[in-house]
Amino acid sequence: MYVAVKGGEKAIRNAHKLLANRRRGDRSVPSLTLDQIAEQLALSVARVMGEGSLYDEGLAALAIKQARGDLIEATFLLRAYRTTLPRFGYSTPVDTGAMRVERRISATYKDLPGGQVLGPTFDYSHRLLDFALAAEEEGDLPEPDRACHTDAPMPRVTDLLGTEGLIEPDPAGDPGAAVGDLTREPLAFPADRDLRLQNLARGDEGFLLALAYSSQRGYARTHPFTGEIRYGAVEVEFYAEELGFEVPLGTIKVTECQMVNQFSGSAKAPPAFTRGYGLVFGQVERKAMAMAMVDRALRWQELGEEQTAPVQDEEFVLSHSDNIQATGFVEHLKLPHYVDFQAELDLVRKLRAEWFAARDGAKTGTQEAAE
Amino acid sequence: MTSPAASESRSSTDMDRKAAMAVLAQTRPEDLAKAYSSLPVAPDYDFVRPPETGLVMVRGRTGGSGQPFNLGEATVTRCVVRLAGGQTGHAYVLGRHKTKAVHAAVCDALWQCETSRPLVMASVLQPLKTRQEAEAARLAAETAATKVDFFTMVRGDD
Structure with missing residues (x-):
């Protein structure tokens, strides 16, 4: 109240x-x-x-x-x-296959077209504090090395392997189907994969990380391989009605993660590798990986798997992933609840009075019985 | 869809309207302002739609090539101008920079006029494109330096 x-x-x-x-x-x-x-x-x-x-x-x-x-x-x-800005519309889906790649690694295939490029990564660093950065003047940083490069395309690993049928293809979906949008319609269950991915893409990194970790530790069976992680710039295009063509808006940087999971088959699907997908703004690799693992875990029903763990429970995952909603509800407890508490206080006082009365009454009763 | 690779493979002289818009959109506001000020005559224009900032919901595809989903929004500024000669020009550019959108719309209008196209190509579009290509090449070269060379024992069967 x-x-x-x-x-x-x-x-x-x-x-x-x-x-x-x-x-x-x-x-x-x-x-x-x-x-x-x-x-x-x-x-x-x-x-x-x-x-x-x-x-x-x-x-x-x-x-x-x-x-x-x-x-x-x-x-x-x-x-x-x-919320203060008007919405012009929806972009054409970005083509991550045409990404201007700044980092691309695969833990499943060593040799792939375009190769493995590490880019700017904390991986392989020793996590030792660098006290040179604490100095007032950091000094001149050597320029990064350069090497010959080709404009050879860097196809997504999953597209390369899809042809063999060992990895499930991307769901084609119905081209005319409406794409769910959480900024227009509140989340409802069951949620389709488009809504789940939008929810996860804006979900809290810490929450998704913990869920992904739980799935590795045995809460739901996921045994993922990192098929590919890529980071770089993708062009965004927007169909402008008045122009009648897709206008290039510029580029944004995104991280994409393809997790590949072992799948022994079910009544609904033959044995094959299945996939979880992560896509996030900027170089946010940990979250892209966690998102892909959670996405895969949430697909248990579609693949005819058993539901055994929180990470598979879409209502649990999607309802609690948004840190703005979460912080709103947790932090509202700081607001005055004086009247609620007064009511509770009266109630507890009354209950205590009754409890003591009952205890004293019982004591008197026992004493009387003893005498 | 114009992929970064596809737009690069075109020579700067046969840039179509969409490629020109891509160059303008990709340019930093201050670089565009500098190139714009190098036009020999300051273009005379009116606003059909003054610069306005709004949102475009950016979409991705499930798995990279599957069903679309909404990834998140991006700020976009749009503008429509009409040159004194009557030609209109449009701009939709990422970000909130209104002057950039105005400059881009004017350049789009200039590009569409046969008479002013060589001028805007020479003063604005080609220099900016050259610069963007150089930056992309530098980034690609720095990235390529981090490419992993695996050492494997030769098995002799391939």
Whole structure:
């Protein structure tokens, strides 16, 4: 029960003023610029864009600065901002096969057309703190090495192997079918794969990571191989009615992950490798992998598998993946609940009085019986 | 659909309208402003639709090539201009940069006029495209340097 409570205006005003000061911190330290955040905290920016479900590096950088680096708060700011803008429409689906690849690895095939390119990765680093970065001046960084490159295409691994029939093909679906959109219709169950993927793409990285991890540890049977991870720029095109053709809008960076899972077959499908799919804004590899594993686990019904674990429960997964909804409900507990609590207090007092009365009554009764 | 590879393979001289729009969309606002200011005569135009920022829902495909799904939105700024000669030009570009959208729309209009096309090609589109290709080549070369060379024992059967 919510009751309007008056008062505290001045305290709130002053708290906001204090927050603005604490956010800025020590004035002798230079203020962060949005370019610095976008360039040097690019992975935070990517995470906020993905979970905020809004691709705009400048806005995400601003949100991170305003939120003092609290990435869920920053995501919240982005989600709130997007509601102020009109929707022009839907893009043509991006073609990740034509990606300008900056990283591409496969854990299933060593030699594949286009090869394995590591790109900018933390993998193979020793996770030792680099105190050179703590120095005031970082010094001159050597330019990255360059090597000859060809414009040879880099087909998706899953497209290469699909021809053998060993790996399930992509679901063709009905070309005329409407594509579900969570920003237009609230989530309803059962949710089709398009809705599930949209939900996971904007889901909390930590939540998806924990679910994916649970599936590896035996809560649902997934034994995935990383078929491919690729990161790079894809062109976005938008069909403009007034022009009658698909207008190129520019490029965005995305990470795509194809997980390949062993599948021994069922009444519904022959033995083959099945796939889980992850696609996220920016270089957010951990989440793309987790998303692909959770996507695969949620397909248990379609593949005729048994449901045994939370990661397979679409209602559980999809209802709790959104960190803005989650934080809203958890943090609302900070709001005044004075009247609710007063009612509960009266109730507990009454119950206690009854409990003591019953105990004392029983004691007296026992004593009387003994005498 | 114009893939990055496909647009690169075309020579700069036979750029079609869509390829020209791709160059304009891909350009950083400050680079476009600089190229635009190098046009010999500042174009005279009116707004048909003043620059407006909104959202486009970006779609992906299940598994990469399957059924579409909604990945997330992106900010887009659009603008329509009419040159003094009557030619209209359109722009839809990622981001919230209104001046960039105006410059892109004017360049689109100039590109469509037979008379001004050589001018906008020489002053704006070709220099920007050359620069983008150089940046793409640098990125590709840096990426290629991280390509893994596997050492395997030769088995002699292939």
